[in-house]
Amino acid sequence: MSNELNRIQSxxxxxxxxxxxxxxxxxxxAGQIASDRTLDLExxxxxxxxxxxxxxAEAGSxxxxxxxxxxxxxxxxxxxAFNPIWDAWIPEGAAPARACVEAxxxxxxxxxEIQITAVK
Structure with a gap:
């Protein structure tokens, strides 16, 4: 089996x-929040x-x-306002499965707040 991730309808x-x-x-x-909560959304x-x-990086990923x-x-x-920042951060061809909701x-x-799952 290949060790590569298979992204479907990416x-x-x-x-x-x-x-x-x-x-x-x-x-x-874990879910991550900003260290400085006085900042705007960006x-x-x-x-x-x-x-x-x-x-x-610390986890080797x-x-x-x-x-x-x-x-x-x-x-x-x-x-x-969030999506363009996210889009620029995600490498080409590496889009994860994602949900974005109000809470x-x-x-x-x-x-x-952002929570991710990744592989090593």
């Missing part, structure tokens, strides 16, 4: 399915993505190995 932003070969090590990440998003880059992403926005209308986050100052 676009720039997301894939409908990501198949992971059984021999891959799965990495489950600032919080970039801060979270920087954190995810660091955590991926990278953005191309993200299998799925769950994104919670405090206001779903902000997806139009009441832990603190009123939290505008976005």
């Amino acid at each position: 676009g720039k932003r997301m894939s409908q399915v990501v198949e992971v070969p059984a021999e891959r090590t799965m990495l489950y990440f 600032g919080q998003t970039r801060d979270i993505l920087d954190k995810l880059d660091s955590l991926l 990278d953005r191309t190995k993200i299998v799925s992403a769950m994104i919670w926005l405090s206001d779903i209308r902000n997806r139009h 009441r986050l832990a603190e009123a100052s939290d505008l976005v």
Whole structure:
């Protein structure tokens, strides 16, 4: 069996399915929020993505190995501001399965939270 991820119906932003070969090590990440909650949505998003880059590297992985992403926005209308930042962060051909929903986050100052699953 190939050690490569198989992305089905994949676009720039997301894939409908990501198949992971059984021999891959799965990495489950906690939901990440911005370190500086005074930032606007763009600032919080970039801060979270920087954190995810660091955590991926520490775990021996990278953005191309993200299998799925769950994104919670405090206001779903902000997806139009969020999506271009996300799109620029995801490498070409490596779009994960993804959901993006509105949710009441832990603190009123939290505008976005992102949780990913990746492989090593």
